[in-house]
Amino acid sequence: MIVMVNFWSRALIGASLAGALASCSSVPDQQPVASSSVEAALATALAVDEPVPQFEPPSRSGNPDTYVVFGRRYRVKDSSEGYRETGTASWYGWDFHGRKTSSGPPFNMFELSAAHKSLPIPTYVRVTNLENGRSIVVKVNDRGPFIDDRAIDLSYAAAARLDMLEQGTAQVEIVALAPYQYLPDLVARRSEQRERQANLALRREEAQERRLASLALRREEAQERRLASLALRRERAATIEFAHEAPVAGRASSRLAMANVIRNSAPLAKDKAKFAERTVAAAPSAKAKVKPTGRVVVAKPVAKDKGKANDRVVVASAGKGRMKSSEHAEVVAKGKAKSSEPVAAAPVGKGHPPVRVASVRSGRSRIAAD
CATH class of the missing domain: 2.40.40.10 (RlpA-like domain)
Incomplete structure (x- = not known):
């Protein structure tokens, strides 16, 4: 039994060694195959003819924007x-x-x-x-x-x-x-895209211009408001300063003088116009320069002086009213025709104050008071 086991062990070892040797011997045989493949590929690449340029439609999938x-x-x-x-x-x-x-x-x-x-x-x-x-x-x-x-x-x-x-x-x-x-399709797409971008840039530019214009307007309005407010504050400060300003003897304040001129310029013009109108209306005629203060009464002549061309003119008290312009003209006209003999004063009535006696001469008039 021991002899049989040793035999089979030696057989297995020998078989394994034979297989290893066989595999080693096969490696050199594969190298020429790989080398021949590379050489064949290179030969194939070198043998390819150059392509001839020609028109071909553009690729649908290979030409994105x-x-x-x-x-x-x-x-x-x-x-x-x-x-x-x-x-x-x-x-x-x-x-x-x-x-x-x-x-x-x-x-x-x-x-x-x-x-x-x-x-x-x-x-x-x-x-x-x-x-x-x-x-x-x-x-x-x-x-x-x-x-x-x-x-x-x-x-x-x-x-x-x-x-x-x-x-x-x-x-x-x-x-x-x-x-x-x-690529005409790509050209068209890019043309549309450029147009959209140009429109967008134009809208952005217009919006920017509107914003700048609005900002400039707001700044201008704010500046005007600041200037108006500053002017108002200065005016108020000047008014307060004028109110507390101590008066100087013999000299009026320049601000006060200016204020008076501004305040009184228009009313003075109006008053002058009214005064001129009143003067023209109340001015007497050239023939009667003296304005009597009372009512004029023509007295009857005395009997013994009937042959004399004299009239006695008695002027009533000033309290009875003024003589009318028509009566005054009548007296003046009569006085020119009569002599200038003085006339004695005669009482008009009981309880009346003294009266003025006027003697009218030709071309003159004289008023004397008793």
Whole structure:
């Protein structure tokens, strides 16, 4: 039994050693397979013909107005015409092979294609390696690269044609080729957007102008109110100061004089007018310059003096009233025709005060009081 166990143990150990040796011997056989795959892929990439630029309709999904990647916003150009740029180029291959591109079709690393952040899709561009002078025409059908400030991301085949696979990046020049790609829908959308922005800016400007005008008006009104209030306070202060001002002998205050002039200027003019009217109305005629103060009574002549052309004129007391202008004129007219002989005074009645006797002569009048 012991002999049998040892036999089977030696058999198992031998089998395990044989398997290990067999596996080790197979590793070198796989290396030529991997190396042949890389070489075949490179040969395939180098054998691909350059695409011929031609007109193609713009991609529906690859040309948004703007898009955001990693928190940064990018803006798509509405035309590729005149585009020329110098920058850093990188390449992508195995990790993205077969994945969907921004334009829709899956990515093929063995095609001469590229990814760009802002050019319209599709766009044909010529990429020139500035380090070795090689150039290639590629078709932009994807978005990228979004690392640092790289300008373009080339496919594996395009990088192989430019001899930049080993270093990974290179300085290149990118030039868009005709026929250029245009995005009329994007142009229309942006035109509408610019119009809306212009209208919004105009409304904002008008609103700002209205606010500034309203603010200026309010400031002006506030300034006017402050000035009016200040003038009113000054006037009140001047009034109070004038009320407490001590009078000076022989000199009137200038403010008082001005106030009197302002207060009395209009009434004085009115009083002068009224006084002139009263003077004209009350002025006697030129023929009777003396105004009698009483009523004039013509006395009858004495019998013995009937032959004399004299009239006695007795003037009544001033208390009986003034002589009317018509009576006065009659007396004057009679006096011119009669002689100037003095007339004796005669009492008018009992209890009356003394009277004035007037003798009227031709061209003159004289009044004498007893």
